[in-house]
Amino acid sequence: MKLTYETICVKLKHTFRTSRESSDSRRNVICKVQHQELEGLGEAAPSTYYGQDAQTVVAALEGMACRLGENPFVLEDLTSEMARFFPGEAAARAAVDMALHDIVGKLLGLPLYRLLGLDPRKTPKTSVTVGLDTIEAMQERARELGQIPILKIKLGTGRDVEIVEAIRQVTQAVIRVDANAAWTAQEALEKISRLREHGIQFVEQPLAADDLEGLRWLKKKVDVPIILDESVRAAADIPGLIHCADGINIKLMKCGGLREALRMIHVARALDLKVMLGCMLESSLAVTAAAHLSPLVDYADLDGPWLIKDDPYSGVDVVDGKLALPERPGLGVVISEGREKGR
Numbered sequence: 001m002k003l004t005y006e007t008i009c010v011k012l013k014h015t016f017r018t019s020r021e022s023s024d025s026r027r028n029v030i031c032k033v034q035h036q037e038l039e040g041l042g043e044a045a046p047s048t049y050y051g052q053d054a055q056t057v058v059a060a061l062e063g064m065a066c067r068l069g070e071n072p073f074v075l076e077d078l079t080s081e082m083a084r085f086f087p088g089e090a091a092a093r094a095a096v097d098m099a100l101h102d103i104v105g106k107l108l109g110l111p112l113y114r115l116l117g118l119d120p121r122k123t124p125k126t127s128v129t130v131g132l133d134t135i136e137a138m139q140e141r142a143r144e145l146g147q148i149p150i151l152k153i154k155l156g157t158g159r160d161v162e163i164v165e166a167i168r169q170v171t172q173a174v175i176r177v178d179a180n181a182a183w184t185a186q187e188a189l190e191k192i193s194r195l196r197e198h199g200i201q202f203v204e205q206p207l208a209a210d211d212l213e214g215l216r217w218l219k220k221k222v223d224v225p226i227i228l229d230e231s232v233r234a235a236a237d238i239p240g241l242i243h244c245a246d247g248i249n250i251k252l253m254k255c256g257g258l259r260e261a262l263r264m265i266h267v268a269r270a271l272d273l274k275v276m277l278g279c280m281l282e283s284s285l286a287v288t289a290a291a292h293l294s295p296l297v298d299y300a301d302l303d304g305p306w307l308i309k310d311d312p313y314s315g316v317d318v319v320d321g322k323l324a325l326p327e328r329p330g331l332g333v334v335i336s337e338g339r340e341k342g343r
Contacts, residue, residue, distance in 0.1 A: 097259060101289070125149055149173055156182030176204065188203075215231070276298065
């Protein structure tokens with residue numbers, strides 16, 4: 001198998017702000033794996049929060065290129081070897097992992113969800129994120145997303161309660177909130193108690209990723225579900241979190257791909273935890289790969305295609321807020337019509 005790659009600039013529709021960063025564009029890396037006459041596609045959307053960027057992804061992909069061999073079906077062996085030699089490059093591993101799954105599906109003529117034995121009718125509805133901004137701008141963004149049934153609101157400021165109050169005034173959508181680890185335990189208790197009045201579905205990562213003591217204390221104090229994101233990267237992290245949260249957020253870019261994401265789902269289920277599938281600022285390529293796992297989970301936050309301009313790929317669709325998986329073989333991702341015409 002031959003691996004090639006291309007770095008792309010993903011431009012955002014709006015400046016995307018969280019409690020710790022803001023950006024107008026991202027540099028993602030498209031991975032292509034050739035096998036026989038077939039091409040498998042993958043995408044890396046690295047995050048500086050995890051010590052990765054486009055340059056580290058490219059360096060890792062160059063190292064992985066010589067380790068692929070000629071048999072794409074030995075997925076466990078290939079992904080385990082990449083994890084062993086490139087432990088800190090989860091986004092690069094995710095790109096190769098999804099490209100290999102794409103090839104296997106294409107060789108067998110089956111969409112990935114069928115290879116995994118999943119029912120596409122059981123996909124959840126996905127939320128779309130409203131990034132931090134002025135209260136007026138966040139209200140306007142919520143209005144723009146008027147047909148979206150679930151909104152995830154970024155918080156982590158001194159005006160968090162006012163933000164949710166204002167957004168609730170302009171939408172009846174289900175509201176989830178994400179503090180991105182910005183609150184102290186006492187602050188979280190006070191804010192969640194007030195946000196609860198506005199019917200929030202859950203709160204994501206209220207405290208610092210490593211503040212497990214604070215999370216255990218908070219979970220005992222509130223009846224709003226807590227979903228952890230930054231605190232969990234791989235299946236091995238999950239058992240230590242069972243008294244800290246009600247669920248976990250799995251992202252391919254954190255865990256290194258579909259194989260590890262599946263393990264995380266099974267471990268979480270065994271420990272009676274809820275599961276959400278999330279994403280970074282990804283195109284439809286990586287989001288579609290994750291979406292194939294969505295019949296296994298409770299919640300989805302696979303909103304990358306809504307947040308970026310000129311999505312270069314088409315794959316998963318959304319009908320009345322619900323993820324609709326493609327029927328094409330493999331990931332089922334193709335170059336988007338607009339980009340195809342431009343080439």
